[in-house]
Amino acid sequence: MAGEDEWHLILNTDELAAVPSKPTMKVLQIESTDILLMMGHGKYYALDARCGHRGGPLHEGDLEDLGSTGSSLGLCVRCPWHGRRFQAETGIEVGKDDVLLAPMQRCHELRLDGRGLHVRLTNEGHYASERQSKRKQKRQPKN
Ligand code: FES
Numbered sequence: 001m002a003g004e005d006e007w008h009l010i011l012n013t014d015e016l017a018a019v020p021s022k023p024t025m026k027v028l029q030i031e032s033t034d035i036l037l038m039m040g041h042g043k044y045y046a047l048d049a050r051c052g053h054r055g056g057p058l059h060e061g062d063l064e065d066l067g068s069t070g071s072s073l074g075l076c077v078r079c080p081w082h083g084r085r086f087q088a089e090t091g092i093e094v095g096k097d098d099v100l101l102a103p104m105q106r107c108h109e110l111r112l113d114g115r116g117l118h119v120r121l122t123n124e125g126h127y128a129s130e131r132q133s134k135r136k137q138k139r140q141p142k143n
Pocket residue numbers: 051052053054055056079080081082083084
């Protein structure tokens with residue numbers, strides 16, 4: 001089981017107060033892994049930022065607010081490379097007619113407390129996005 005020290009403060013209370021009401025997203029690097037943080041309607045979600053299909057940078061894609069159209073899917077992110085969409089809450093791929101397909105993106109744990117928003121990486125080992133994240137880490141030059 002992961003320890004308390006594996007939580008990372010990613011937004012302090014001042015930064016949380018400055019989060020716009022309109023859904024937004026940003027990329028963070030935690031333990032050499034690119035994490036996509038999505039925020040909207042007072043909720044926060046964290047997925048691997050590398051697309052499980054071919055490793056596209058989801059943070060350069062589009063954030064879609066399907067919840068505003070009455071859909072229960074809520075926020076989704078669309079990959080800029082081949083257009084696949086993923087639900088922010090679950091990491092499940094969203095197909096045509098907004099049908100949920102299969103889990104593709106690893107979700108990370110988030111926690112709010114008096115200091116701000118914290119993330120803890122999950123290591124499931126079976127998501128396509130994990131394999132893409134590891135490939136990207138291997139390609140990065142070592143300092
Ligand atoms: S790399 Fe994301 S849809 Fe292909």
